[in-house]
Amino acid sequence: MALESERNAREKEASAILAEQEKLRANLLRTISHDLRTPLTSISGNADNLLANDEAFDAETRRQIYTDIREDSEWLISLVENLLSVSRMGDGKSDIRMSAELVSDVIDEAVRRTEKNASEHKLTVKESDGILLARMDARLIVQVLINLIDNAIKYTPSGSEIEISAVEKDNEIAITVADNGHGIADEIKPRVFDMFYTGAEKIADSRRSLGLGLALCKSIVNAHGGEITVSDNKPHGAVFTFTLPKEDVEINE
Numbered sequence: 001m002a003l004e005s006e007r008n009a010r011e012k013e014a015s016a017i018l019a020e021q022e023k024l025r026a027n028l029l030r031t032i033s034h035d036l037r038t039p040l041t042s043i044s045g046n047a048d049n050l051l052a053n054d055e056a057f058d059a060e061t062r063r064q065i066y067t068d069i070r071e072d073s074e075w076l077i078s079l080v081e082n083l084l085s086v087s088r089m090g091d092g093k094s095d096i097r098m099s100a101e102l103v104s105d106v107i108d109e110a111v112r113r114t115e116k117n118a119s120e121h122k123l124t125v126k127e128s129d130g131i132l133l134a135r136m137d138a139r140l141i142v143q144v145l146i147n148l149i150d151n152a153i154k155y156t157p158s159g160s161e162i163e164i165s166a167v168e169k170d171n172e173i174a175i176t177v178a179d180n181g182h183g184i185a186d187e188i189k190p191r192v193f194d195m196f197y198t199g200a201e202k203i204a205d206s207r208r209s210l211g212l213g214l215a216l217c218k219s220i221v222n223a224h225g226g227e228i229t230v231s232d233n234k235p236h237g238a239v240f241t242f243t244l245p246k247e248d249v250e251i252n253e
């Protein structure tokens with residue numbers, strides 16, 4: 001009877017996991033089909049416009065159309081990368097290659113890849129005291145930082161300040177992305193890392209709010225043995241902080 005009870009419990013747990021996976025897959029398909037339609041339609045429409053009326057457009061109009069196509073394409077590429085990463089993390093198939101990395105190099109790479117989108121914001125890096133080494137998969141942690149910085153850009157008004165910093169804390173490295181925007185309401189904070197949750201705060205380009213970025217950040221950070229949290233930035237704004245295992249700096253004499 002004990003063996004039968006244990007077998008039934010395992011089957012029940014497996015069924016619950018399968019049901020949750022099916023629910024996630026259904027949500028993913030429904031959300032993608034809804035949220036991808038607008039940028040794809042925009043790209044197709046702009047391309048048709050250029051093909052039919054290219055000579056009628058002045059240089060400024062053509063440049064704006066090219067810019068719109070590029071931005072929509074870049075967002076779709078970023079979305080696909082996030083979707084693939086979320087899928088791999090959820091299936092336990094993500095190829096995490098841990099090594100000792102300079103935190104400053106990882107931050108600089110993320111800033112380099114996001115600063116073109118931050119033309120209306122002040123994006124700064126607060127230099128740390130001394131050399132900080134962390135054990136990580138640099139490719140994945142760069143993606144975490146890109147998602148956090150992009151979120152700060154999207155959800156804060158023009159002219160807002162975004163600061164990235166890193167400190168050593170309790171044998172860990174804590175990396176922070178802080179902004180001085182409107183902040184995040186207390187009732188929303190517990191859910192910001194849930195997949196597909198976008199909160200009540202809407203961005204100007206509402207199609208770009210699939211709600212995968214922060215869920216992916218949490219999955220990656222947890223896979224590194226770290227934690228990610230959100231808190232208030234005084235007097236206003238939001239602070240996202242995640243931790244990584246510290247690596248000792250070896251000095252060769």
